[in-house]
Amino acid sequence: xxxxxxxxxxxxxxxxxxxxxxxxxxxxxxxxxxxxxxxxxxxxxxxxxxxxxxxxxxxxxxxxxxxxxxxxxxxxxxxxxxxxxxxxxxxxxxxxxxxxxxxxxxxxxxxxxxxxxxxxxxxxxxxxxxxxxxxxxxxxxxxxxxxxxxxxxxxxxxxxxxxxxxxxxxxxxxxxxxxxxxxxxxxxxxxxxxxxxxxxxxxxxxxxxxxxxxxxxxxxxxxxxxxxxxxxxxxxxxxxxxxxxxxxxxxxxxxxxxxxxxxxxxxxxxxxxxxxxxxxxxxxxxxxxxxxxxxxxxxxxxxxxxxxxxxxx
Numbered sequence: 436x437x438x439x440x441x442x443x444x445x446x447x448x449x450x451x452x453x454x455x456x457x458x459x460x461x462x463x464x465x466x467x468x469x470x471x472x473x474x475x476x477x478x479x480x481x482x483x484x485x486x487x488x489x490x491x492x493x494x495x496x497x498x499x500x501x502x503x504x505x506x507x508x509x510x511x512x513x514x515x516x517x518x519x520x521x522x523x524x525x526x527x528x529x530x531x532x533x534x535x536x537x538x539x540x541x542x543x544x545x546x547x548x549x550x551x552x553x554x555x556x557x558x559x560x561x562x563x564x565x566x567x568x569x570x571x572x573x574x575x576x577x578x579x580x581x582x583x584x585x586x587x588x589x590x591x592x593x594x595x596x597x598x599x600x601x602x603x604x605x606x607x608x609x610x611x612x613x614x615x616x617x618x619x620x621x622x623x624x625x626x627x628x629x630x631x632x633x634x635x636x637x638x639x640x641x642x643x644x645x646x647x648x649x650x651x652x653x654x655x656x657x658x659x660x661x662x663x664x665x666x667x668x669x670x671x672x673x674x675x676x677x678x679x680x681x682x683x684x685x686x687x688x689x690x691x692x693x694x695x696x697x698x699x700x701x702x703x704x705x706x707x708x709x710x711x712x713x714x715x716x717x718x719x720x721x722x723x724x725x726x727x728x729x730x731x732x733x734x735x736x737x738x739x740x741x742x743x744x745x746x747x748x
Contacts, residue, residue: 437471438522438523438524439470439471439472439473439498439522439523440468440470440471440472440523440524440525441465441468441470441471441472441473441523441524441525441526441527442472442473442474442475442521442522442523442525442526442527443461443464443465443472443473443474443475443526443527443529443537443540444475444477444514444517444518444520444521444526444527444528444529445457445461445474445475445476445477445517445528445529445530445531446477446479446510446513446514446517446530446531447476447477447478447479447481447485447489447513447531448478448479448480448481448485448507448510448513448531449481449482449483449485450481450483450485450531450532451481451483451484451485451487451488453531453532453533454476454485454488454489454492454531455488455492456533457531457533457537458474458476458492458496458499460533460536460537460538461474461537461540462474462496462498463537463538464537464538464540464541465498465540467540467541468540468541468544472498472523473498473499473500473521473522473523474496474498474499474500475500475501475502475517475520475521476489476492476499476500476501476502476517476531477501477502477503477504477513477514477516477517477520478501478502478503478504478513479504479507479508479509479510479512479513480503480504480505480506480507480508480739486501486503486740489501489503489742490742493742494742499742500520500741500742500743501741501742502516502517502520502738502740502741502742503738503739503740503741504516504736504737504738504739505736505737505738505739506737508735508736508737509612510592511612511613511614512612512735512736513736514528514592514612514614515604515605515612515614515735515736516735516736516738518601518604518605519605520743521601523598524597524598525544525547525595525596525597525598526595526596526597526598526601527540527543527593527594527595527596528592528593528594528596528614529592529593530591530592530593533633534632534633535556535591535592535593535630535632535633536630536631536632536633539556539593539628539630539631540595542628542630543556543594543595543628543630544595546626546628547595547597547626549626550624551624551625551626552596552597552599552600552623552624552625553594553595553596553597553600553618553623553624553625553626554594554595554625554626554627554628555590555593555594555618555625555626555627555628556590556591556593556594556627556628556630557590557627557628557629557630558590558591558593558630558631558632559629559630559631559632560631560632590615590627591615592614592615593630594618596618597623599623600618600621600623603621603623604617604618604621607620607621608735609729610731610733610735612735664717666713666714666716666717666720667713667714667717669713669717670709670710670711670712670713670714670715670716670717671710671714672710673706673707673709673710673713674706674707674710674711674714675710676706676710677703677706677707677710678707680702680703680706681703684703
C-alpha cells in the first residue's frame with residue numbers, strides 16, 4: 436500500500452469528548468487538500484476514555500491510526516511517537532483540543548507550495564487567559580535569551596512539515612524534547628501563516644501551572660547551557676568582589692582603621708572560596724549535565740498498544 440500524501444499527527448490527553456469532532460474536521464481538511472491522508476492519534480496514557488474512543492474511530496475509518504503509550508510521557512514525546520508512525524510526505528502536527536483549527540491546514544499547504552519545507556501557524560488573537568498569555572510571553576523571551584535564538588510566543592506545535600524536516604527531527608534522540616525548538620534547530624526553508632485561534636470547546640487545559648513550570652525548566656536545561664555559564668560568571672564575580680574587599684581592608688589598615696579582629700579575614704575567605712567553588716561546580720556541571728542525559732540512552736517513549744497490527748517503532 437503506497438504511503439499517503441499527508442499525515443495529521445495529534446497527541447491526545449484527556450480528550451475523549453473532542454476526538455470524534457477532531458477526526459471529522461481533519462477528514463474534511465484532508466479531502467479539501469485533494470491527496471490521500473491518514474490521521475495519527477497518540478494517546479499519552481489518558482485516564483478517561485480517550486483510548487477506547489480512538490479504537491472505535493479507527494474501526495470506523497481505516498485512515499485513523501492510533502497508539503497508546505505505556506505511561507504519560509508528555510506531549511512532546513507523544514508527538515515524536517506520532518511522527519515515527521506517520522508515513523506521509525507532508526506531516527501536520529496539531530493539538531487535539533481544537534484550538535488549532537483543522538480548517539487552516541489548506542492555507543498552510545498553499546504556502547508550502549511556494550517552495551517552503553515547513554510552514555508554521557502563527558496564532559492571532561489567542562483565545563487563552565491573560566495569565567497564560569503573559570506566562571507564555573515571559574517564557575519565550577527568557578528562552579530566546581538563554582538559547583540566543585529568536586522565539587515567537589504566537590507559534591506553537593501547529594504546522595506543516597515536509598518529510599525531510601520530520602526525518603531530521605527524529606534523528607535527534609535526546610530525551611528532553613520540545614518540538615518547536617527542535618524544528619527551529621534543524622533549519623530548512625520556513626514560513627509562517629497567520630491563523631485564527633479558537634477557544635477550547637470542552638474542559639480546561641491539561642497543562643497545570645506546575646506542569647508548565649516543569650516544562651519550562653526542562654526546555655531551558657535541554658536547549659541551553661547559558662544558565663551554567665551564568666553560574667560560572669556569578670562565581671567569578673563573587674571572587675572579584677572578595678578581592679576588592681581585600682584591597683579595601685588593606686587600605687583601611689594602612690590608614691589606621693580596623694574592624695573587629697578576625698572579622699575581615701573570615702568574611703573575605705568565605706566570599707572568595709564560595710565564589711571559586713561555585714565557578715568550579717558550574718564548569719563541571721557544564722560537562723556532566725550534557726553527558727548524563729545522553730549516556731542513559733533510554734527509549735523516548737514506550738508503546739503499550741496500537742490500532743495497527745504492527746506499528747512502526
